[in-house]
Amino acid sequence: MAYSVLVVDDEVVIRARLKGYFEKEGYRVVEAADGEQMWYEFNRQHIDLIMLDINLPGVDGLSLTRELRSRSHVGIILVSGRDESIDKIVGLEMGADDYVTKxxxxxxxxxxxxxxxxxxxxxxxxxxxxxxxxxQPDDLISFEGYQLELNSRKLRQGEELIKLTKAEFELLTVFVLHPQQVLSRERLMQQTSHRNQDVNDRTIDVIIRRLRNKLHAELFVTVHGEGYLFAAKVDD
Structure with a gap:
């Protein structure tokens, strides 16, 4: 079954170019000119990946990325006419998986x-x-007063429910399964949904910073030049 790709760009020529090329490569391509059309197409069919232009009329691509990520785990590649590192960082923080420049x-x-x-x-x-x-019953992992429920994708500290994004949950799961081990950024990248190939970007650092804000910060130890170590004692 062919993958479905949604191209969101207000330039007709770019949409036609991408549609023609990717259909020749065996993909099913759907088009949208703005956020409103994007949501219409996205809600009425299965979409595997979205190519999303940042500079759209109405709601911009960064805002759409944030809302998409809050609703779905769909793959998102942001497209921009500006080669600005800040755009890339913000886009990845919003939940995009990759970033390309026109x-x-x-x-x-x-x-x-x-x-x-x-x-x-x-x-x-x-x-x-x-x-x-x-x-373990209910796929429960306990560490340092926290309980991570893998099936329901929930983290609790006592009776308190700590909300995690998909990327935060994935990264925390990798850590609790490899406690007291130094894990490189590249290894962490390979085991999460943040699939950008550039291991020099700050994606993993951003997610770990968010985890430190939500959990005890000292659980995530930076090992300079090597990666990160999860310092918690995990109960088997």
């Missing part, structure tokens, strides 16, 4: 799309394997 090579974009979809499938497989491997 003008882009279609072949490079195709590779990014393939890599993103491949990593999405790996994460789904890893989540399924994780649930199967855990033998």
């Amino acid at each position: 003008p882009f090579e279609l072949r490079e974009l195709l590779v990014r799309v393939k890599n993103l979809l491949w990593r999405i499938s790996l994460v789904k497989q890893a989540e399924q394997a994780l649930v199967q491997e855990l033998s």
Whole structure:
């Protein structure tokens, strides 16, 4: 079954160019010119990945990214006419998976799309394997007064429910399964839905900063030049 890609761009020529190229590569391509059309197409059919232009009329691409991520785990590649690092950082913080700058090579974009979809499938497989491997009732992992429920994707501290984004949950799960081990940014990147290939970006740092704000900060130890270590004692 072909992957479904939603191209959101107010430039007709760009949409036509992307639609023609990706359909030749075997993808099903849906078009939208703005946020309103995007939501219409997104809500009426299954979409695997969205190519989303930042500079749209009405609601901009960054705001749409944030709302998409709050509702869905769909893959998101942001497209911008500006090569600004701040746009990239903000876009990734909003929940985008990758970022490309116009003008882009279609072949490079195709590779990014393939890599993103491949990593999405790996994460789904890893989540399924994780649930199967855990033998504790309700797939509960306890550490330092916290309880992580893998099936329901919930984190609790006593009676308090701590809300986590999908990326935060994934990263915390990796840490609790590898306590007292130094994990590189590249390894962490490979096991989460933030699938950007550039290991020099600050994606992992941003997620860990958010986890430190939500949990005891000292649980996440920075090992300079190597990565991060989860210092908690995890109950088997």
